[in-house]
Amino acid sequence: xNKELFEALNLLEKExxxxxxxxxxxxxxxIMKAIKKDYPDSENISVEINPETGKFEMKILKEIxxxxxxxxxxxxxxxxxxxxxxxxxxxxxAEIKLNxxxxxxxxxxSAKQSIKKDIKDFERERxxxxxxxxxYECVPATVQKxxxxxxxxxxxxxxxxxxxxxxxxxxxxxxxxxxxxxxxxVGISQPDKKPSIRISRTHRELVKRLxxxxxxEIADGIVEIKAISRVAGSRSKIAVISNDPNVDAIxxxxxxxxxxxxxxxxxxxxxxxxxxLWSENPEEFIAKALAPAExxxxxxxxxxxxRECRVVVPNSQLSLAIGNKGQNAKLAAGLTGYRIxxxxxxxxxxxxxx
Numbered sequence: 001x002n003k004e005l006f007e008a009l010n011l012l013e014k015e016x017x018x019x020x021x022x023x024x025x026x027x028x029x030x031i032m033k034a035i036k037k038d039y040p041d042s043e044n045i046s047v048e049i050n051p052e053t054g055k056f057e058m059k060i061l062k063e064i065x066x067x068x069x070x071x072x073x074x075x076x077x078x079x080x081x082x083x084x085x086x087x088x089x090x091x092x093x094a095e096i097k098l099n100x101x102x103x104x105x106x107x108x109x110s111a112k113q114s115i116k117k118d119i120k121d122f123e124r125e126r127x128x129x130x131x132x133x134x135x136y137e138c139v140p141a142t143v144q145k146x147x148x149x150x151x152x153x154x155x156x157x158x159x160x161x162x163x164x165x166x167x168x169x170x171x172x173x174x175x176x177x178x179x180x181x182x183x184x185x186v187g188i189s190q191p192d193k194k195p196s197i198r199i200s201r202t203h204r205e206l207v208k209r210l211x212x213x214x215x216x217e218i219a220d221g222i223v224e225i226k227a228i229s230r231v232a233g234s235r236s237k238i239a240v241i242s243n244d245p246n247v248d249a250i251x252x253x254x255x256x257x258x259x260x261x262x263x264x265x266x267x268x269x270x271x272x273x274x275x276x277l278w279s280e281n282p283e284e285f286i287a288k289a290l291a292p293a294e295x296x297x298x299x300x301x302x303x304x305x306x307r308e309c310r311v312v313v314p315n316s317q318l319s320l321a322i323g324n325k326g327q328n329a330k331l332a333a334g335l336t337g338y339r340i341x342x343x344x345x346x347x348x349x350x351x352x353x354x
Contacts, residue, residue: 010051024049026119031058035098041073046095058098066090127188130158131197134185138209141199143179151175155183157197168200171233173269182267184209202232207273210264211238217252226278229334233271237289237331239278250275276335286311286340289332293321296345300338308339315344 028047035045035058044061062069062076069075076096081088088094134157141155141162153164153175164183169175183199184206200206207228217223222244230236242249253275254261265273274292279285286309287295294317300309313321321342322329333340 020051022122023119024051026122035060039073041071043074044093060096060098062094062096064088064090064092064094124188127160127197130160131185131188135187136185136205138182138184138206138213140180141183143175143177143181145177146175155181155199157183157199160197162197162199164199168198168202170201170269170271173201173233182206182210201268202230204228204230204236207236207238207264207268210267211253214260214263215253215255217242217247217249222247223249223252227335227337229331231327231331233269235272235274235327235331236268237274237276237335239276239285239289239335241278250277274331282309282336282338286332286336286338289335290321290328290340290342293317293328295321306339307337308341310341310343312343312345315346318342318344 028049031047032045035047036042039045039060042060046057046059046061048055048057048059050056062074062081064078064081065075066078069077076094078088078090081092081094084094084096139157141157141164143164144154144156144161146153151166151169153166153169155162155164175181181201183201184203186198186200186203189196189198205228207230208225211225212218215223218225218240222242224241224243225238226241227239228236229238238253240249240253242252252260261273261275265271276285276288276291279288282300283298286298286300290311290313293313296312296314298309298311300307302308311321320328323331329340329342
């Protein structure tokens, strides 16, 4: 029994990377809860686990009294105590050893469930401690394997295996074992099963973190990211502004020979990125957000509930402004926070009159 217990503890320690002392306390707590379930009125329960000596003992401690005990759950008569130890004395404590077989199936299962829960809580705390500085950050991950049917992947970050679901991967991207990718740490999930790190390559904050990493002016606060809108795997729009009149915000993001923006695009599997100069003037900002389309005019309507605008573009620019499946217009709306209604300069059907 003792050998099996310590072998199990050793395995749990290795599998969960848990400190041995903390694991033993967790196991002791689980066993004590199970004993308490079978002996609800017992106030003094002792569980001793010592891997060094191989000692594993469970006891109920009772006060030794003269005559018949008033509280049998916590007291024992001197006569009965002397059957356990010849050194028993009134006022002393009798140790009543328990056999694990006495717990029964229900008590044993209770201990098992309690231990599993405590280990899960401990592991969650360990993950939080290990990743508290990485949450909301961009970190490298190494692909270990990819499931052929679902394309869900397993990646490692700091030697921890993390399940990377397909819907958080960039659409169209094909991951292979050995690939090193940048992922955004969304947070730590707390499911009923084993706690895990949630990561994403579709989150718009990944684009922001990549810009901060690749562009020193952004990291230093000289160039500021004001807004991001993204359709992962297809296109992103990012609005920037320079806090230094001598620094070109868009030029800084593109870099010499497009080196900086190319590094970001490559990391995002070829996703196109439009860099737009942010403006406090809504009309000007909306017009820039619809790039690469040319805009003739912007009329903004605002109230307490709705922010919307009407944009007029040359007829030749209408499809470009709207974009494939409305993508350019949607990205511009997401970037500016305005609902955008795009109209042709000359109403359709009146071109011949012009």
